[in-house]
Amino acid sequence: MVRYGDVAAVDGLTFSVPRGSILALLGPNGAGKTTTVEALEGYRRPDGGTVRVLGLDPRRDRGSLTPRIGVMLQEGGVYTGIRPAEVLSLFASYYDDPADPDELVGRVGLHDRRRTTWRHLSGGEKQRLSLALALVGRPEVAFLDEPTAGVDPEGRQLIRSVVAALRDDGVTVLLTTHDLDEAERLADHVVIIDHGRILASGTPAELMQSGTSEEIRFGAPAGLDVRALTARLGAATEEVAPGEYRVGAAPTPATVAALTAWLAEHDLPLADLRAGRQRLEDVFLRLTAEQGSAATDDVEGRDRAGRRGARGRRARR
């Protein structure tokens, strides 16, 4: 548990990450992701509970742990007037058996920018340099706090492939993200948290199967006559978000056929249709919405927009 004043930022969070695997800590803004990671990195002393990294206490055994971990802060962390090549060499000097700075600068795609000072790098380039700095000591465990936040799609792709390659090298990775796609693609194990508590955890596949599959989701123009559709399908249909619909019925071919027939009769386009296996996003939205309504009053001053759902969050970023 970690408290800020009277607010428990993280409470009763239990998980472990097997060596050589990637765990994604997933949650809306203010869920407690950074607090959790910082407790593991040794920046915060937990108010209760036990934190161990490689069997060591991140605060008490700091000296023996720092050579074995790599850290990427959510932002900053680099001298503003320094160049990528310089700071990588500098950080390399802290470790006994560092990675080759030249190779690393190429691995994160900054070869052409290695003589540009930090303050002149773009947001995505800064993130890639921070990632390289987290890896320069050849860590056994890498903590990456929102590694792709504010990065363009190409940069995201690069960062994800670098992180995925870490697993092949046997590095254990703990990353935080509020990008569901990223967690789904990259992680071996996903822990969904909100309000500092675990809502669900498992492999992406397990999580996606865990929800009720007794539903059909589809996208169509907003404001459909859901009553008429409910009557037609014989199953409750609701508009969960503008243009997003959920039909509370098993996705049998007959029901799906009835749905598409109704849409065809009304000359309505079908944006997308999902039946059975859910996407991680559906699981996430359902879990955070449940948690949000159950716990609306227990924490004040939180980022309420964080509960509005993944789409709103992505749009704001």
Next chain:
Amino acid sequence: MRALRAQLRAELVLSLRQGEQLLVSLGIPFGLLVFFSLVDVLPLPDGVDDPVQFLAPGILALAVMSVAMVSLGIGTGFEREYRVLKRLGSTPLGRPRLVAAKIAMVLAIEALQIAILVPTALALGWDPSPTTPLALVGVVAGTAAFAGIGLLMAGSLRGPLTLALANAVYLVLLLLGDMIIPLEDLPATLATIAELLPAAALSEVLRGALTEGQSAGAQAWLVLVAWAVAAPVAAASTFRWD
């Protein structure tokens, strides 16, 4: 050792790369020394008729204050602001080596300042007495005092606030520091306050050590040493790394 050397080199490169830091640590002391030695407009203490005799030790004190308080304080303040200090906390560098590198950086820049300012003053006719060891003790004590003040700001205030405050304190101490204006030309109350501040104490200590037939009073040494102990202790006990 490799990490310490690399850290020192980075600290030096970063500090010398910043034009405004060079201006404060070298440009201003050099400019004041040359200008007021050649243009005889400043009041001088009794018994001194060549401005450079009065100015040179004061400018050396100013140089120490510039690098130890202003450059170090502002630099460290922004490193904290941009979470560099926090990030270094999760590397094997460790605080002792980081602090050692910063101390070495300040001393190296002071050596550079002395290498430029002393020959300049000599060329302008300065005639120091060769009591160098005592002057070096003064420089070290002054460095500790001003670095403590700079880091006290850097470790507790936001970066931009440290920048503003360090520059303001620099200006006040320059005027009250017996560096270009003799204390005896200040109003009595102001002079009494100034004597308790580290700038005037360092000036007097250096002037006493470097001027023929003069020596600094016990009060100046006492004030300087008190600041040299109290300021670093205050900085260390209040310093926030993130």
